[in-house]
Amino acid sequence: MTDWVEKLRKVVDASSCAAVGRKIGYSRVAISHIYHGRYGANSDRIRAAFLAGFGDGPDCPFLGHSISPTECVDHRSSPMPTSDPARFKHWTACQACPLNPDKKDK
Structure with a gap:
């Protein structure tokens, strides 16, 4: 395969x-x-x-598979989704992701 x-x-x-x-x-x-x-x-x-x-993109730690660079940017830079719990979990994971160049160290 x-x-x-x-x-x-x-x-x-x-x-x-x-x-x-x-x-x-x-x-x-x-x-x-x-x-x-x-x-x-x-x-x-x-x-x-x-x-x-x-x-063609990075392996997303949250999804467990590679995603396109555009999809990665879209997930991490989108506004916080407040009406969909699954999207909120994904967005939260993106904010703390080690692959996120915009991550703010606390």
Whole structure:
């Protein structure tokens, strides 16, 4: 199994096939087929889209997988989410993350 498929499986396990598909512009079904090793067509385009969306950035300690640099910046620099407990936990983790160059040492 290729490294990118293993990364895809970790990302899907942490979220869903639908969420991964939406982020990279492919259907839930295509992501599910790759996840389960049943994708019969050439997956080079999906691989490129997945790596652009999830594989080129740092390994996020909170999510447990690599994310794009843009996604990392978006999470850590967004305003504090007060209406979604899951997003609040993620935002709080970003504020104390060792990868955050804006982290304020206390």
